[in-house]
Amino acid sequence: MVELTDEDPPECQQCGDSVASASEQRVVSTVEDGTAIHQYFCSDACLELWEA
Numbered sequence: 001m002v003e004l005t006d007e008d009p010p011e012c013q014q015c016g017d018s019v020a021s022a023s024e025q026r027v028v029s030t031v032e033d034g035t036a037i038h039q040y041f042c043s044d045a046c047l048e049l050w051e052a
């Protein structure tokens, strides 16, 4: 489960749609320079495109 905060609604890193309104949400956590970064996606399809 992923709990979204009241902060700025995340946008899909691939298509730019608001993830908050997506029925299936995906979050990928990566670490860059010691900082955790959460990448949000509106669907598996966008996640796969982004990873490609």
Ligand SMILES: [Zn+2]
Residues within 6 Å of the ligand: 012, 013, 014, 015, 016, 017, 041, 042, 043, 046
């Ligand atoms: Zn998307």
